[in-house]
Amino acid sequence: MIVDILRNLYYRPMQPIAEIANALSRSIPSVTKQLNGLLMKDIIVEKGYAASTGGRKAIQYMLNEDLNHIVLSLSIDQFYTSIASSNLRTEVLHSENNIPIDLKGPEASAIIMDSLEDFLSKHQIRKHLVIGIGISMPGFVNSETGLNESYSEDSSLYNIREQIENRFEIPAVIDNDSRCVAWAEKKFGEAQDSSHSLVINLNWGVGLGILINDDIFKGTSGFAGEFSHIPLSDTLTLCSCGKRGCLEVEASISAAIRNIQKDIKKGAYSIYEKLELEHNNKVEALIKSVQIGDQVAINNIGKIGYLLGKGISTLIHILNPHRIIISGRGAEIGQILAPHIQVAVNEYSIPKIAKKTTLSISTLHRSAQQLGTTALVIEKFIARIIN
Amino acid sequence: MIVDILRNLYYRPMQPIAEIANALSRSIPSVTKQLNGLLMKDIIVEKGYAASTGGRKAIQYMLNEDLNHIVLSLSIDQFYTSIASSNLRTEVLHSENNIPIDLKGPEASAIIMDSLEDFLSKHQIRKHLVIGIGISMPGFVNSETGLNESYSEDSSLYNIREQIENRFEIPAVIDNDSRCVAWAEKKFGEAQDSSHSLVINLNWGVGLGILINDDIFKGTSGFAGEFSHIPLSDTLTLCSCGKRGCLEVEASISAAIRNIQKDIKKGAYSIYEKLELEHNNKVEALIKSVQIGDQVAINNIGKIGYLLGKGISTLIHILNPHRIIISGRGAEIGQILAPHIQVAVNEYSIPKIAKKTTLSISTLHRSAQQLGTTALVIEKFIARIIN
DNA sequence: CATTTCTTTTTAAAAAATTTAAAAAGAAAT
DNA sequence: ATTTCTTTTTAAATTTTTTAAAAAGAAATG
CATH class of the missing domain: 1.10.10.10 (Winged helix-like DNA-binding domain superfamily/Winged helix DNA-binding domain)
Incomplete structure (x- = not known):
């Protein structure tokens, strides 16, 4: 206890x-x-x-505020990795954001570990004060075994948790990125007051964290929440998973970017083009474009919002949640997205069921994943602060 | 305790x-x-x-086998109602099956109660021995309030539980039919050994009972599991709920029957036509046709099986269940349905997720709903057998 | 085939937790 | 300033669980 x-x-x-x-x-x-x-x-x-x-x-x-233990977090996505150290008051001490690391690259795991090594020496972090290292990344992460089953057994990302634990000699824990985001919303964000919520992690893809009975629901093999590959429409666009009509292909930020680029090719003017070159990060560029008020960007966000809402209405029917929370990086344009999602929810779901479900936008901003990843360490290793 | x-x-x-x-x-x-x-x-x-x-x-x-308490159950569906009395050994003492009562009729609730009255006097059931009356019926049944919110407040079916309790002076409890079927599978059927299963109640419509952590999952307003109205395809067929492309319109037994009738009109020969007249119960006629080996019936069952499988693959992605159990009346043709469902599941779901999910057919046959409805009474009123 | 060894259930004693009651500490009212 | 009302904290009494011991069988050994 x-x-x-x-x-x-x-x-x-x-x-x-x-x-x-x-x-x-x-x-x-x-x-x-x-x-x-x-x-x-x-x-x-x-x-x-x-x-x-x-x-x-x-x-x-x-x-006790005198406790000087440190928690390290590695928030990994398809193209960028962020590293942060924080204390027991959830305050970030140091952070290194958006280090460009392509997970598809051959040496992703080595680069991640070298970055962490640099981070530790740059900020002179004393290992014996570190409670643990939390790792969150996309894919079929089985938090029990610590393996990312999206990668083959010979990939260095398959057992990255173990590698990190061995190299740094610090206990490490890993989980799926969307589940970490959901946990952050449960403990610090919009899901705090609700025992049954769904958290949409909007980033390159569309992740889902399911909160039932105040806990993350993982399913029988730890892969519950694969929202992004449910069949959404009868279009023929092929998904990376090999199927057609997946939600991810049509309702993710990647989809919006693809559509904006199409529009630009067709001759439309959009500031996105310029911002993409400046930021060298497509998601950031899109978010900026929308915030500036770029019509092409806003229109395309509206379109994916509507399709996302169609997918969400399926979730509402099946799980009848108290809250649907848009979180992850995409939450920054949540205000633009929300009305389109709501329109689709109203259109595709039975009012009686959807009535008690409220749609909200995360206020944790970009820190959601880091907060959840850090909490992963607290969940598993907090006992280490006792002597 | x-x-x-x-x-x-x-x-x-x-x-x-x-x-x-x-x-x-x-x-x-x-x-x-x-x-x-x-x-x-x-x-x-x-x-x-x-x-x-x-x-x-x-x-x-x-x-103690000497205990002579009785549990009454009313298993109601869209067109037929079954009444049963059973003892504390789950044995049915008396039953009156498939009393034709159309829930859309103006006096449905009165007819149901009169039937129960007849049942009690016919079998000389002494009220003081009855622990309680369990009621299961389709619709948005809120088991907490005992109201069926699918009906308007002035409908006599809206508060049928209360009416029955008042008229017979016996405690009564009500829940959604699919949840009762799921509970029966959990306690007596295919879901016994699993803590996380999904039970499909195949009847006129397609119901879903969600079992999570060895318990029925009800959602925030008690309406979780509205599987039948998720958007399945882009067809234009209108559903009774007002939307288009709902699963129920294309993947229910009603859909199969509609399609068989279409085929017959087009000139195909099917024994179904004759059986429908004999049985005066479309579902029974369809099941018989399939069992006899009627090709038109079997073909159409295959078609709905495939579409149902498509819907089920969405469930697998979101909930990653241990088991999917086909139950309810439709389970009788489960052997014919299963392979088609499996084909669609293989086609529409990511192997990694679906790998640990097994599809099984209920062996409780037509007694599933009665068992679950009776169990409803046990869950709520078993304390009444003490003193 | 009797005796020993190993398992598992049941009972008994010790330890820990919860429930109920009493005491302590403030806030608001007279 | 005193009384009354609330809520927290401490204390005592129950209840429950944990641990240990005893009882009852099954299997193995010589």
């Missing part, structure tokens, strides 16, 4: 005993006892009183 | 203490204590020894 208390105080500092007891479904005397033990060891401290609700004020507890 | 023990012994008689303790996640001494209390009251009895696994034989417990 001590570990549960620590995890709880990580996510939500400054809690009275009653609140912790309630969150862990344990009695106040039991929690009090454990809390006293942690106080003795200086792992937690008393910190002020909770606002009175009419009676005696409750003492609040939090993790 | 006593209630949990009773429920457990209902579903699975002849269990040793250790097995009960394990199933309820409680300690052996606690279970032993409660069991002794129940023995004293003659609610349960010791019954022989379990087969030895090497050491001391364990005493088995079961509900």
